[in-house]
Amino acid sequence: MKHAVKGTFQVAVLMLFSYAMNQLAGLLHLPVPGSILGIIVLFILLESGIVKLEWIEVGANWLLAELLLFFIPAAVGVMKYFSMLESDGVRILLVVIFSTVVVMASSGLTAARIAKHKERKVS
Amino acid sequence: MMIGLICLLLTLVIYMAAKRLYKRYPRVYLSPLMVTPCVIIIFLLCTHIPYEHYNAGGKWLSDMLQPATVAFAVPLYKNFKVLKKHAVEIVVSVLTGSFMAMISSAVLAKGLKLDTSLVTSLIPRSITTPIAMNVSQVIGGVPNITAVFVIMTGLLGSVLGPMILRLLRIENEIARGVLLGTSAHGTGTSMAFGFSSMSGAISSVSMILAALFTLGVAPLLMLMW
Numbered sequence: 001m002k003h004a005v006k007g008t009f010q011v012a013v014l015m016l017f018s019y020a021m022n023q024l025a026g027l028l029h030l031p032v033p034g035s036i037l038g039i040i041v042l043f044i045l046l047e048s049g050i051v052k053l054e055w056i057e058v059g060a061n062w063l064l065a066e067l068l069l070f071f072i073p074a075a076v077g078v079m080k081y082f083s084m085l086e087s088d089g090v091r092i093l094l095v096v097i098f099s100t101v102v103v104m105a106s107s108g109l110t111a112a113r114i115a116k117h118k119e120r121k122v123s
Numbered sequence: 124m125m126i127g128l129i130c131l132l133l134t135l136v137i138y139m140a141a142k143r144l145y146k147r148y149p150r151v152y153l154s155p156l157m158v159t160p161c162v163i164i165i166f167l168l169c170t171h172i173p174y175e176h177y178n179a180g181g182k183w184l185s186d187m188l189q190p191a192t193v194a195f196a197v198p199l200y201k202n203f204k205v206l207k208k209h210a211v212e213i214v215v216s217v218l219t220g221s222f223m224a225m226i227s228s229a230v231l232a233k234g235l236k237l238d239t240s241l242v243t244s245l246i247p248r249s250i251t252t253p254i255a256m257n258v259s260q261v262i263g264g265v266p267n268i269t270a271v272f273v274i275m276t277g278l279l280g281s282v283l284g285p286m287i288l289r290l291l292r293i294e295n296e297i298a299r300g301v302l303l304g305t306s307a308h309g310t311g312t313s314m315a316f317g318f319s320s321m322s323g324a325i326s327s328v329s330m331i332l333a334a335l336f337t338l339g340v341a342p343l344l345m346l347m348w
Contacts, residue, residue, distance in 0.1 A: 011190065014190040014193055014194055015187075015189075015190045017190070017193060018189040018190040018192070018193045019189075021193065022189065031257065031338060032254065032335070032338070033253035033254060033257070034189065035188070035189045035192035035193055035253065036192070036251075036253075036254065036331060036334065036335075038189075038192065038193035038196070039192065039193055039195050039196045039199070039327075039331065040196075042193055042196035042197075043196040043199050043200055046196060046197070046200040047200060047203070053197070053200065053201075056194075056197065057197060059194070060194035060196075060197040061194075061197070063187070063190055063191040063194040064191065064194050064195070064197075064198070064313070064316060064323070065316075066191075067191050067309060067312075067313040067316075068138075068155055068156045068310065068313050069134075069135075069138050069184060069187075070184050070185060070187045070188040070191055071156060071188070071274065071277060071309065071310060072134055072138060072156070072159050072160055072163070072181070072184060073134070073177075073178055073181030073182060073184050073185045074185060074252070074270070074274045075156065075159075075160035075274050075277075075278060076160045076163050076164055076167070076174065076177065076178075076181065077174060077178070077270075077271070077274070078160070078164075078271055078274060078275065079164045079167065079168075079174055080174050081268070081271050084268070088237060088238075088241065091232075091235040091236075091237055092232075092237070092241070092245070092272070092275070093275075093279075094231070094235065095228055095231045095232045095235065095237070095245055096228075096245075096248065096272065096275050096276055096279055097279055097283070098227065098231055099223075099224060099227040099228045099231060099245075099248075099249070100249070100276060100279055100280055100283055100306050100307070101283060101287060102223050102224075102227040103220045103221075103223050103224045103227070103249055103305060103306040104220075104280075104283065104284065104287045104302050104305075104306045105287065105291060106216075106219050106220050106223045107216045107217060107219060107220025107221075107223075107301050107302050107305040107306065107329075108216070108220075108287070108288070108291060108293050108298050108299070108301065108302030109291060109293075109298075110212075110215060110216035110219045110220070110301075111212045111213070111215075111216035111295070111297055111298035111301040111302070112291075112293055112295050112297075112298035114211065114212035114215060114216065115209070115212050115295050115297050115298060116295075118211075118212070
């Protein structure tokens with residue numbers, strides 16, 4: 001029970017913080033959204049010891065564990081574009097699938113190769 | 124308002140059921156991110172509830188994406204040593220992947236004779252929604268349509284990710300994180316956390332790097348096009 005109260009409180013703190021970062025990004029006319037600014041600022045606060053990990057860890061882990069849930073309304077929103085997808089859907093799907101495979105293969109294989117090379121160098 | 128609230132509760136119930144189902148039958152096509160929206164869309168079509176009414180409740184969940192994204196700072200902080208140690212391979216492969224994402228989307232979309240506005244809307248599809256919409260606007264795409272392509276990429280990425288990892292026999296944790304974060308933004312990162320906290324942290328960094336790189340480079344690529 002205490003854990004649940006703590007988690008809820010910490011989620012509320014993170015919500016407030018991300019809201020503040022949104023306002024800040026808008027105020028400074030930054031090209032990055034508040035959430036990305038928020039990651040960077042929170043990271044610096046943690047690294048410098050101003051914010052202690054225990055203050056937010058439970059809440060942060062909750063949010064990250066249920067991340068997929070927060071994408072669902074946007075995914076349902078695809079239904080608004082059914083008419084566009086009816087005419088161009090197959091071609092769009094081909095682009096997304098093919099390009100995603102290309103990105104996965106190029107980034108994954110590059111990383112695997114460099115990591116392997118580094119390992120060999122060490123041993 | 125009442126409908127929105129009911130839809131919100133319904134989403135939560137279906138999501139929890141889909142998660143249970145996935146736990147029992149862990150098949151890629153049964154991923155909660157695929158099953159939940161499909162069930163909801165069918166429900167909305169059958170009951171003739173327009174998306175706007177659904178989203179009156181649904182937007183509460185979408186709003187949680189912001190604090191959830193900020194929460195990525197925690198695994199970054201916890202895994203900072205590992206990230207520093209592997210900075211070279213992470214940066215090089217994310218830049219390679221992001222570059223390929225823009226080029227392959229543009230070339231293929233053009234080759235398939237899609238409208239120019241769809242081609243430009245497809246270019247930033249592999250990065251996180253808010254930045255993708257921003258890039259789309261700058262290069263002459265339609266931000267709202269880009270948002271649809273971003274979510275399509277996330278959905279397909281969650282199906283393709285495990286298949287490609289198996290096919291290419293990628294077992295290295297760094298490579299796994301990079302692959303998922305670069306190709307499928309938050310959705311991929313969420314999957315990477317399923318492998319390990321370290322893969323998740325690497326995927327978070329990759330997602331951020333890919334977004335910033337695309338933000339800076341996409342307008343330049345458009346000039347050269």
